[in-house]
Amino acid sequence: MSEDDIDQIAEAVIERVGDRGEAAVSVQSGTSDLTRFANSFIHQNVAERRVQVALEVAFDNRVASASIDRTDDDSLDRLVERTVHAARLHPADTDWPGLVGPTPVPESLNWDEAVANASPEDRAHRVAEFVAAGPGMLSAGFYDTEAYEVVYANSNEHHVRGRFTRTTLDGIQQTDSSAGKGHATSVRWADIDGAAVGRAAAELATMSRDPGTLEPGEYQVVLAPGCAATIMIFLAFYGFNAKAAIEGQSFFEEGVEQFDPAISLIDDGTDPRAIGLLFDNQGVPKQRNTLIDAGVSRSLSHDRRTAPKLDTTSTGNAVPGSASFGPVATDLFLEAGLVSQQDMIAATERGVLVTEFNYCRILDPKTQVVTGLTRNGTFLVENGRISRPVSNLRFTQSFVDALGPGNVLAVGGDDRFAQNEFGDGTTHVPSLHLASWNFTGNAQG
């Protein structure tokens, strides 16, 4: 389906609503392909071609939304009539912000034809490179490609379109007693080196063979980018989410030094490294928004529903579902430092190197106390070097406190896209060296 086709579908939907209400439509068309491997062979290999038409209609502040994945006339008729009908029955939504007017959005460069046209054979070759990099090990993971074209249009004469590609190779190499992980995400096919990702995973798996136990307690930690990514997305989702702040569920205090001066966190969909569209789910252009500036909490992520409540403007952070759970930053960049992970280890008298977090869940959004585990390589550091691998540890730790003033000993220069618990391509982060981390359990309980 061409860009012109989805433009026409969007306009056809707006036309069908006519003067019966305000209307905003988003049409997304594209491909998602994923090749999955385990026990060192490809066992699941999937692809889908799909179009999704999402419509929001407002009638005297009565708002309803609906979506459908077909574009024939009957289906579009049904989509429009059902949504208009639902809106008329809906109680008034006092937070309905109206529709954004015409606003220019820069042309997206987040597209790579090689990703858009990748074949199952292409993906299989990348997987083969990963698997070959771990001789004698069991490999598992996935390699995926996605390419989408999106149009947002509304009855307030705003019409924007964009497109993006993303590709991710994420996998582990396993020995009989350990595992290590490798990860790479990019807009571009050529940026992914299957062998390099596989070697990184194999190296960690080798290092973490035959882990011993470690007593739980407070330790200094060196957190690899995979851990920092999870911390940042939790801060963004539960803390810098304007709806959470308005509801009193966030730790956020504007202008207060809540974090160490070494921490600067920016949400920037316009960064050349960013992946995805240059406008949000309400058609608002993405922008650079400093969430933490040298330790000081500066700004929240807003959509058009939250912004008026705090006398500000949308920061372009509406996502599907944000009417209920609030706007979310999806292009997070933690400003890198100059220190290498090796230097962090060298500066640690006794601590723990953690390469990845697993299954993190928040106990209370206001305190940001989170419990989770380590995975795929955890190491005791003593006297400036890795002394031995240790089995997975459980932690119960406030992410805000962990990054509090005086608690960040160093920020790494190894920033990259790293996987967080919410998805790929949304957090670009370096390693962190933190003064204290509360490990509350190990394999024994």
Add this chain to the structure above:
Amino acid sequence: MSGAYSWMMFDLATAAVEGALAAGATYADARAMITREERIDCLNTVVEALDQTENAGVGVRALVGSSWGFYATSETTDKAARIAGGRASQIAKASATVPGPAIELADVIVSEAHWENEIDEDPFSIPLSTKADLLVAATAEMVETDGVSLARGELGFFRTEKYFVSSQGHRISQTIVESGGGLSATAVGESETQRRSYPQAFGQYETAGFEAIRRFDLTGNASRIAGESVQLLAAPQCPQVTTDLILGSSQLALQIHESVGHAIELDRILGWEAAFAGTSFLDLNDLGSLQYGSPLMNITADATLPGALGSFGFDDEGTPAQRVDIVTEGVWVGVLTGRDSAAIAGLPPGGMVRGDGYNRLPMVRMTNVGLLPGEASIDEIISETRDGVFMSENRSWSIDDRRLNFQFGCELGYEVKNGKVGRMVRNPTYTGITPQFWGSLDMLASESEVTYWGTPNCGKGQPMQVGHTGHPAAPARFRDVRIGVRG
């Protein structure tokens, strides 16, 4: 659904299977599906979201050598379905670049059948205004309580029509209607928040019609949970001790889900989910001998329970729904299987493979994995507990990639002293290791206290799939559990 319409959907699935076979698949199956979903979210008497989704399409699975190839399209024409089948085979063939042992499928009865769950009131025929008014009234009741900052209500309804065809001759249609929802009240304090939910955290969902929502009596329970959320802010912290733990049935349902349901998935045991969801501490060599828990522990996976969220007529491989013993008197005896994984393990396929929509590859999924009841009552459990804590309704959950080390937080806790319920405590948490924890089960409530709890948000697979599972459970007691872990 009219007969002609059913034929059309079956024809679509058949075309996809024929396309796959023509392109070289040794086996193929396809699901033509129409799904409809409606969700209403309400906060403090304002309906924040009213969203309706309708999807239709065909997903076809083709087997070539050691890999499944899967292709899905939302284009519902004969031509598109045949192309989809061909592409599924092409994708499976591409997997031969990194080959493994050839996949075999365990035998199943080849069925031609129709199944649908019984409902009294079609939730999609209930006016939207009725549903919205219910949530507005319930949240209005909650905000009446001083100190309640956030009064939330949600309703969700699903209607799934599936038309399944396989190259072995299956031809099965199913219509499954699910309904659910719930309330939560949050009190925001100076430094923390406290939440109470009803009927359980994240809502209760069933294979049922709107009658389930009426049965919940949301408005009748709104004021109670609102008051409890405010009381929790002033309650003392849960003590940090090792003591006896009494779990309410909805928290026990999640405990079953995380520390039994996922651990017994055969795809995890075989390493197929190693990189993402993880593996399992269970080893097939120990099937039939491993002591999973105390003799009181009897777990079944039963997809035939009327009304439970994990019930259906046939799974997405055409295998009939059935009841399978998982743990008997504390001994591990069964797993959750699909046709491919069952063949590897030499076990009969249990009919436990489902996909999240037409565009997702079906995978091993829990059905209704539940704990069979004991003979006690919650009153007896409390009266026989000298020193312990009662916890109910989940607030946080985390477990490691082998399903051994878990930590749960609950919304509500009460001290139990000398056989009586004592003070309310806030931030109750507990942690443990799976077999030791289940080994400490020593009292279990009876059939009359069993609830078929539903979990509508079970994530697994890549691309991520959200599964609907059921977990029958009654209140139970566990001895010497570490509680009160906090950051």
